[in-house]
Amino acid sequence: xxxxxxxxxxxxxxxxxxxxxxxxxxxxxxxxxxxxxxxxxxxxxxxxxxxxxxxxxxxxxxxxxxxxxxxxxxxxxxxxxxxxxxxxxxxxxxxxxxxxxxxxxxxxxxxxxxxxxxxxxxxxxxxxxxxxxxxxxxxxxxxxxxxxxxxxxxxxxxxxxxxxxxxxxxxxxxxxxxxxxxxxxxxxxxxxxxxxxxxxxxxxxxxxxxxxxxxxxxxxxxxxxxxxxxxxxxxxxxxxxxxxx
Amino acid sequence: xxxxxxxxxxxxxxxxxxxxxxxxxxxxxxxxxxxxxxxxxxxxxxxxxxxxxxxxxxxxxxxxxxxxxxxxxxxxxxxxxxxxxxxxxxxxxxxxxxxxxxxxxxxxxxxxxxxxxxxxxxxxxxxxxxxxxxxxxxxxxxxxxxxxxxxxxxxxxxxxxxxxxxxxxxxxxxxxxxxxxxxxxxxxxxxxxxxxxxxxxxxxxxxxxxxxxxxxxxxxxxxxxxxxxxxxxxxxxxxxxxxxx
Numbered sequence: 456x457x458x459x460x461x462x463x464x465x466x467x468x469x470x471x472x473x474x475x476x477x478x479x480x481x482x483x484x485x486x487x488x489x490x491x492x493x494x495x496x497x498x499x500x501x502x503x504x505x506x507x508x509x510x511x512x513x514x515x516x517x518x519x520x521x522x523x524x525x526x527x528x529x530x531x532x533x534x535x536x537x538x539x540x541x542x543x544x545x546x547x548x549x550x551x552x553x554x555x556x557x558x559x560x561x562x563x564x565x566x567x568x569x570x571x572x573x574x575x576x577x578x579x580x581x582x583x584x585x586x587x588x589x590x591x592x593x594x595x596x597x598x599x600x601x602x603x604x605x606x607x608x609x610x611x612x613x614x615x616x617x618x619x620x621x622x623x624x625x626x627x628x629x630x631x632x633x634x635x636x637x638x639x640x641x642x643x644x645x646x647x648x649x650x651x652x653x654x655x656x657x658x659x660x661x662x663x664x665x666x667x668x669x670x671x672x673x674x675x676x677x678x679x680x681x682x683x684x685x686x687x688x689x690x691x692x693x694x695x696x697x698x699x700x
Numbered sequence: 701x702x703x704x705x706x707x708x709x710x711x712x713x714x715x716x717x718x719x720x721x722x723x724x725x726x727x728x729x730x731x732x733x734x735x736x737x738x739x740x741x742x743x744x745x746x747x748x749x750x751x752x753x754x755x756x757x758x759x760x761x762x763x764x765x766x767x768x769x770x771x772x773x774x775x776x777x778x779x780x781x782x783x784x785x786x787x788x789x790x791x792x793x794x795x796x797x798x799x800x801x802x803x804x805x806x807x808x809x810x811x812x813x814x815x816x817x818x819x820x821x822x823x824x825x826x827x828x829x830x831x832x833x834x835x836x837x838x839x840x841x842x843x844x845x846x847x848x849x850x851x852x853x854x855x856x857x858x859x860x861x862x863x864x865x866x867x868x869x870x871x872x873x874x875x876x877x878x879x880x881x882x883x884x885x886x887x888x889x890x891x892x893x894x895x896x897x898x899x900x901x902x903x904x905x906x907x908x909x910x911x912x913x914x915x916x917x918x919x920x921x922x923x924x925x926x927x928x929x930x931x932x933x934x935x936x937x938x939x940x941x942x943x944x945x
Binding site (some may be wrong): 472473474481482484530531533534535538594641665668669672675677679680681683684685686687689692693694 | 717718720721726727728729775776778780781886910913914917920921924925926928929930931932934937938939
């Protein structure tokens with residue numbers, strides 16, 4: 456478990472409120488704090504601008520207080536759900552920000568692949584662990600994922616989310632879910648046409664996403680995997696690949 | 701409060717499992733029991749085939765045991781979420797069915813406008829109260845809605861869901877939600893092109909639904925109504941107006 460030392464947060468973008476487009480908080484108005492930098496390089500990453508250090512010039516180093524003030528400004532000082540995403544937000548020192556927000560009634564959800572555990576996971580309201588399936592080209596460190604769960608303890612609402620492109624990904628999701636039968640599972644059809652970081656308005660393959668969505672529904676029904684929820688990325692259906700919404 | 705006497709359930713259709721397309725259980729594999737008959741006639745009803753007595757010849761009168769056996773058949777005997785919808789399912793005697801399912805690990809969600817309270821609401825796992833806004837042409841009986849909440853007590857997870865077509869509907873949703881500040885709220889953009897009951901594959905105005913969805917997101921954000929979730933009918937986006945999916 457890594458303990459937080461520095462107060463410097465690497466930020467790719469802060470935007471919102473807009474609705475959460477995926478997973479357990481789908482539909483909920485949310486301010487997004489997207490951190491810069493990632494220990495993974497998923498082949499189909501849909502947030503390369505927050506991952507690839509070629510975009511580092513777009514990132515800002517901000518203090519906890521600066522990030523907090525921006526959240527307050529965007530939300531008009533009204534308590535709202537804050538999503539900490541990335542990149543991998545677990546490699547940023549976010550514990551103080553969560554404390555600052557909680558004092559004011561804000562809630563915090565964090566989404567991470569589960570490769571880096573932090574003691575402040577226990578202070579989250581929602582922890583989304585999203586281990587990356589074979590199609591990502593990444594290898595899962597299952598012990599690190601277990602560490603994340605241990606760090607979180609029983610405090611946050613913890614769920615598993617899997618992006619699924621194909622049969623191998625689906626099998627991976629089933630295996631991973633079986634390791635943690637008490638955790639709710641969210642399956643999400645992958646998007647083969649994520650935005651090129653430099654071209655935010657690139658067209659998106661909605662038909663492909665929808666076809667994969669229907670396949671995934673058929674798949675869980677055929678396997679009688681009745682505890683798994685299947686949800687598309689709503690923001691992609693509503694706004695395409697546009698950033699900042 | 702009406703107490704259940706008869707064992708006869710009027711059924712329009714039983715289908716699934718497929719994913720729940722809307723509201724609090726969105727994305728969850730579900731078997732749908734759609735009852736026939738309704739005490740309302742909403743102008744934009746999207747289930748007229750289960751409401752209008754002109755379609756009565758399509759309905760079947762089934763015993764609790766017959767409905768239960770059909771649920772078991774569709775789910776392969778594997779416990780699954782069952783959605784009781786309609787029509788208004790509250791006018792059917794569903795208490796025994798819920799008991800029968802619970803013995804076998806099945807869970808039950810009921811969706812009703814909240815015009816008729818039943819003692820067996822307390823046995824539900826999820827109660828979705830969906831009072832109808834002005835665009836429906838219906839008048840809300842607020843005391844009946846309160847009766848429904850009293851019948852449910854603290855047992856089921858109870859939420860409010862509002863279909864919203866326009867500003868008047870939105871204002872209605874805000875007012876109704878303010879009456880019950882402890883209940884989670886789901887807002888759903890209305891569909892101006894629901895399926896004519898006799899033409900299940902009629903085209904749907906996806907662009908219109910999406911435009912209303914974006915408007916609704918802008919609206920809750922502008923009002924800082926950060927507790928309300930905004931969700932479209934996913935099944936309409938995925939399958940159009942097709943029935944039985």
